[in-house]
Amino acid sequence: MKNRDPSRASSAPPRREGEERDWSVVVEDGRAKTNEPVSSAVAEPEATTLRHEPHEPPRQHLPTKLFEKRTKVHNKRIDGPFRRFKWFVMFVTLAVYYGTPWIRWDRGPYAPDQAVLVDLANRRFYMFGIEIWPHEFYYVAGLLIMAALGLFLVTSAVGRAWCGYACPQTVWTDLFQHVDRFVDGDRNARIRLDAAPLGPKKFAKRTFKYTIYLVISFWTGGAWIMYFADAPTLVRDFWAGEAAPAAYITVAILTLTTFTLGGFMREQVCIYMCPWPRIQTAMMDEKSLLVTYKDWRGEPRGSVKKAQKNPEKFGDCIDCLQCVAVCPTGIDIREGPQVGCITCALCIDACDKVMADIGRPRGLIDYATLEDCEKEANGEPTRSPWKAIFRPRTIAYFLIWGSIGLAMLFALGVRSHVGLSVSPDRNPPYILMSDGSVRNSYTLKLRNMESRPREMEIAVEGLPSALMWTDTIGRDEAARSQIKTVPADQVLSVRAYVIAPEGTSTQEFNFRVTSRDEQQESATTETRFDTPGGEQ
């Protein structure tokens, strides 16, 4: 145990009167064991394993509080490359969310012209050039699998980058924190205002702030429903009071959740509610990038003055607490990797600035892998963080992710835009006609997935000398095939009668539907022809 910071021992159980032992370290089998966290960068290999060996913790009286009270986070303004990147991601994600429903996409007269539309009423999902029907929901499943694998990929390469930059909770929390800063001022002003009694000035500021919160929340809830109906029409209906109740309820719920989660819950969602940080711990390894404090370089902490007096004794950390002040989740990164750290890297920006001011090299807090941390602590050469991204695991994830994407694109590209399903009548299974021939009835569903009406030919394949006709024509027009016009983007239900001469045995045959246009798309469905004679 080297470099033990005396201040850290404060979290150890308090010594009781008359006790002489330090219970934070227990000597068993001639080895010192501790329950205290030890950075893997500084611990000796055996210590890393031994410290987990169970030993009786000191008996103590638990404090009577049953929950941990939230300490409000007043994060300080900071500027730097990571903050700018965060601004950029925030701008892009918000623009995508609020803007997408307003993009138009011409699909001709028979389909909506909204680029991205989940048309629940008509059971269609439009995404630019792609239209998905309910029976093709596996594309959505594929998209979700890609999203999951994408998170695996990102996590194994750059740790919790999703949490730090792109997660909606992070983006909206960031947005609301900017509102706090805009209305109430920066960290110190906000702390003062929070402590101040509620006077007219504070009341006015709070009202103003919550109004902005509400506007943002309402806008967020309002943007959501735009994905489910034609956006301009829906906006008009919404304000005219003519939209569906579901629209108002959805907006109300999402306004409420945005207001609560973004305005008040904030980092508590990440720390207490979200399962993803827990899953991510299992996905990261010693080769994953994470935001970490290089304690071998920083410890023991000491002010610039102290370090000038005694340069050998102190590390680079001057304990200025800037990294804590800027943290949007209010943690101290110097305590090591923890569930509260969303790796937004704002502490890197803050620390780099301080290091530049006092003339020490940057990167006391930095993106690094645990492997490199150990190497660096031992004075060995390390790899650049960029290279840490490319390793077999991330490449394998990327290949799986990419091949699912390509497979889906391929399937989308070659999928047929006609479809046919057949359900034979079972009551009665066959009908004997007066000339001795046998008739079977079928309900055919012709699917036209193009956004224009199409002529389709339904033909009987197999079943020699059988003829067919439909409910809109007579038996005198029976033939081997019939032509129907299927409306744009619709399923046409057709009653079909197939008649076969006396002596035909029960057998399987096919209906084939072919589009009578340049595509000549076709689909075949097997069905059964029943006769009184049975199978032969």
Place this chain on the structure above:
Amino acid sequence: MANKRIDEPTGTEFVGHEWDGIEELDTPMPRWWLWSLYATIVWGVIYVILYPAWPLVNKATEGVLGWSSRGELAEEMSVVDQARATVREELARMPIERLPENSELFGQAVAGGRSAFQVHCSQCHGSGAAGSQTLGYPNLNDDDWLWGGDLKAIEYTLVNGIRAPGVDDTRMSVMPPFEGAFDADQLTAVTNHVLSLSGKASSTASGAQLYQDNCSVCHGPSGEGNRELGAPRLNDAIWLYGSSPEQLRNQILNPKMGRMPHWSGRLDPVTIKMLSAYVWSLGGGEEFVEVAEDPAVEVDEEP
């Protein structure tokens, strides 16, 4: 209370129960829980005032709002009826022979007829309208019609029934029983002749003569039947009472003749129209020949 001990870590009283050293603390309810309880009580009082609540002998107390689930159902039913009213009005106005021209209205008539068929007709003709040979109920899906298969003929049958007692215009005919009229050889000969009409047996001169004398008046010289009399075709593949020589002999000696109740007065004309359209649509419906000959049939625009 005598047993008033305090749990040291939480500062809460014990209730006094103990199970294997585990004791129950008298922890107070969370405030939100208590308020939820009060809120449900208030809600309950308001509900009792507004909605039917206390069951009485015949009905429940009526709420201030006057709501009831029966009332709601009646309201929904009347909405559906109103939506159907226009269709029914149109159907009432439209003569049945012009119905197939309006495919939308025809589709609605078929749909309405389908549900009426399940209620009034499926008992005999079956839910798939396939009839029953053992019981002698005709299959309505095929192209063989005893009394005619165009829309008007079907409607007439529905309105007046077949051999329905007490109905003046009912479809009526009787096949005489030939019990005792033929000796055994004659019976075999005439049976064989009837079967030969559809190629199922070979005929003899005596059989042909017997058929000519006794049967051809109604069933026609070559067994083509007569729809005026409901005399079935004998030269086709469909045999309502079976095609074995035994079944045929029984039918000659002691003929079975089907009956169908009349529906006029029991079903309204529009429902009968819808039923006719449904039966006609089952796949064996015949074209209405008179439409071309009688273009004077016009849609009555003002009922």
